[in-house]
Amino acid sequence: MDFYSFLIQLLNGLQYGLLLFLVASGLTLVFGIMGIINLAHGSFYMIGAYMAWALAEQTGNFGLAVLLGIVLTVILGILLEAVFYRHLYKRDHLYQVLMTYGLILVFEELRSIIWGDDVHGVAVPALFSASIPLTDNLSYPVYRLAISAVCVLLALGMYLLIQRTRLGMMIRAGASNNEMVQALGINIKLIYTLVFALGVALAATAGMIAAPISSVFPNMGGQVLIICFVVVVIGGIGSVWGALLAALMIGLVDTFGKVLVPDYAGLSVYVLMAVVLLWRPEGLFKRG
């Protein structure tokens, strides 16, 4: 591998890592604040992708479809929290795993009924449809770079929201001692509902903006879920910064693993996870 291809592969790795972060951030947020293991997280990613496809077909405008999709998934998140998740906060993780696994099955079936089992493509929005030539035969799609930019913006936005706003302060307080927060007269139920809806919207947004490069197909959520858990575990459960760092590490390890040791490409990410966990059993960052 010459230096120039090395740089391109570095770009590939970072870009993949940022996308992983976007999907995993909702998962780690919901776990960190509310202590919920949400196996249905991947389903929200899938729902987002299918919404992007269906809404883009209806409206003919991808940007509009994403905005509509975000509104719809926030509403979905609020409803799900009120009907299902609210009852799980005080329960053992086993209950959470059981119920959210059940939700995966329900969402897959609903997806099959509403949208069918076909593979669909979503057109890259015209604004970003160009490619930048890198070498004589390789070019880089602008849309991939745009996704990375969105991921960076969202990471920044999450940081500001949680660390720099009053709402963020309440969220953090609720995560460390929710009874005391309630005693101080803060409506923690409402905050939980909001955080959950945010988590759902993050996953769905990831699905929506990834749809043009990933296509839309049944079970796409399942593929994403596993790698999301790896991100969260390496990063330290509940830590948003940890998730960002872990996602970037995984992006790089996966990218270079595939190129340098193609026969063991599937293993590289898990080897990384094992090494990190041996070194720091609680992940890179403890919940912060």
Place this chain on the structure above:
Amino acid sequence: MSNSINRRDFIKSGAALGGAATVGGLWPNIAIGQSGKIKVGLMLPYTGTFAQLGVAIENGFRLYLQEKGGKIAGREIEFFKVDDESDPAKAPENTNKLIQRDKVDLIVGTVHSGVAMGMIKLTRESGTLHIIPNAGAGAATGALCAPNVFRSSFSNWQAIYPLGKHVYDKGQKTAVWITWKYGAGEEAGQGFKEGFVKAGGKILKELYLPFPNVEFQALLTEIASIKPDAVACFFAGGGGAKFIKDYAAAGLKGKIPLYSSFLTDGVLEAVGNDAEGIETTMHYGDALNTKKDNAFRLGYAKAFKMQPDVYAVQGYDAAQLFAIGLEAVKGDINNKAGIIKAMEAAKIDSPRGAWTMSKAHNPIQDIYLRKVVGKENKVIGVAHKALADPARGCKMA
């Protein structure tokens, strides 16, 4: 409290019911002689990624039956359906439902190679007639071949082997092979490499992704830096669609030609223009324009209000194959040896073109060369006439 049933009673009554059902179940089997219905078990995916494929296979099977007036050799057919969920872990249980509980005369199944291998283990033991309507695992008609196991579709090796020579003959001397690291991908890889190297070509590198990972960007960068004359791959379904799109987005389309076997089936709507011009080899395709295929397509569209695909053809041929066997023994389903003999000698008048059975029970068939034109996998020629799978390890071959 007195009228509530306690747990122990509940279990007892359940056991009694179960027992009664088992004993009762014996009667019809004894009573049925040569005039009863033939029981056909369909073990196919009806949910999950492959759901459509399962439905297409069943539709194909039913279409042939319908053409025959609903009867084969004067006997009615009764279907028993099991959803295999494309889950290899459930294969033994699901297969046993059909063999032991329903006591079917024929099992048709399935799409997923892992599940099909699980089925074969049991059908080999029980001796139940078994027709595989899709799964291309080489071992099914190779090391694990059996007198009662037939395939109406293809082997992974067979569908792509002729591609190698075609690519070389087009003047492309070097190639990169890329696929998922799993059974079907590796078998297809062997087929392509064998054909390409035999013709004189050189494989520069083999690239793998874990199944079903779809993050291709790193490997596309690698391909661009290796600069082969051609790229050949094995991907299918959603992952295939993504590969086609990523290949085009990386700017490789039009610079390094892409070849495959299954890649472009069922995804042309999803990938739009990005698949245009991709050449593939397969045992079926669009615009064959033969009398048989046109009639089949029309009949299928009329009966099911949708267009048939290669899976529907394989289901249709499974029914034909069984019908030939059963008609040869005049509907005497107990004459298994006679049925097998007739099926082995069968000449199937398929929508894909006529084919015969190899000694290992895999179709000897023409492999077409196809090119994506618009929304069709248009057949542009025959890549290999009457190709048989090498059936490595099969004792019957």
